[in-house]
Amino acid sequence: DTGVSQDPRHKITKRGQNVTFRCDPISEHNRLYWYRQTLGQGPEFLTYFQNEAQLEKSRLLSNRFSAERPKGSFSTLEIQRTEQGDSAMYLCASSFGTPGNTIYFGEGSWLTVV
Amino acid sequence: TQLLEQSPQFLSIQEGENLTVYCNSSSVFSSLQWYRQEPGEGPVLLVTVVTGGEVKKLKRLTFQFGDARKDSSLHITAAQPGDTGLYLCAGALEKLVFGKGTKLTVNP
Numbered sequence: 001d002t003g004v005s006q007d008p009r010h011k012i013t014k015r016g017q018n019v020t021f022r023c024d025p026i027s028e029h030n031r032l033y034w035y036r037q038t039l040g041q042g043p044e045f046l047t048y049f050q051n052e053a054q055l056e057k058s059r060l061l062s063n064r065f066s067a068e069r070p071k072g073s074f075s076t077l078e079i080q081r082t083e084q085g086d087s088a089m090y091l092c093a094s095s096f097g098t099p100g101n102t103i104y105f106g107e108g109s110w111l112t113v114v
Numbered sequence: 115t116q117l118l119e120q121s122p123q124f125l126s127i128q129e130g131e132n133l134t135v136y137c138n139s140s141s142v143f144s145s146l147q148w149y150r151q152e153p154g155e156g157p158v159l160l161v162t163v164v165t166g167g168e169v170k171k172l173k174r175l176t177f178q179f180g181d182a183r184k185d186s187s188l189h190i191t192a193a194q195p196g197d198t199g200l201y202l203c204a205g206a207l208e209k210l211v212f213g214k215g216t217k218l219t220v221n222p
Contacts, residue, residue: 004156033209042120042202042212043157056208091156093210100144100164100206105156 004106006092012112013082020078021109025094032075033103034067035091036060043091049075082113117141118205120213127193128221135188135216137203144206146179146186151200151215160188193220 005024013019025032031050035043046065047057051072061067064082069075079086089108095101119138127133137146145164149157161170163179163186170177174197176189186203197220204210 006156035212040214040217042204042215043210045209045211048209089154099208102145102147102159102162103204103206103210104159105149107156108154110154 004092004094004104006090006106006109008109009107010110010112012114015084015113016081018078018080019082019111020076021090021092021111023075023077023092023094023106025073025075025092026096026104029094029096029104030072031095031097031103032069033093033095034075034077035093037089037091037108038087046077046090079111082111084113087111087113117211118203118213120203120216122216123214124217124219126219126221129194130192131220133190133193133218135201135203135218136185137187137205137213138185139205140184141205141207141211142183144183146183147204147206147210148177148186148188149202149204151202153200157202190218193218195220195222 007022033048034046037043047067049069064080067077091108093103093105095103147162148160151157161177166181166183168179174191178187201216204212
């Protein structure tokens, strides 16, 4: 088991460009989460999936953000028309079963918008 | 409004000292998880506590879940420089909600 993997680990993009991050959860984990973390802060919830269904989206997730998990396995998080305020680490996590079960994080994808 | 209040936010101590980090909420959680995070890396799970009043030990780290499952503490005995990092508590509802973290620095 390789754990949760995220790609790319680092991305530098110009303001206005689109970026996409991929997350591969631990196999057989049915729940997948996206969080965003800025320097000095704890992770902030963005959205989560149970299998392929997106069950909750945070108000932080503006209409420039979209997340998918088409086959209930890997997930993508796309940010359109990036802004400097989008610079952060985007964390993916997964868990199995019901809420309250342990959630495991990937190493994160750093985004810098210049 | 922060759902989970974590304190202190910063802590700088000498090697060998003991410390306690607190995590408090008005919400009841189905479980509470503690993570440690290094700069530029994702959070790494330390422990999950599930039962009110539960105490778990991990070498020099002792974790306690409050009886009402609203609060938790992390106690480190005889801290070492290798304990330096960001410690995060996270309460489980439908998703995890995090505190702001405690940045611990242990000086040799």
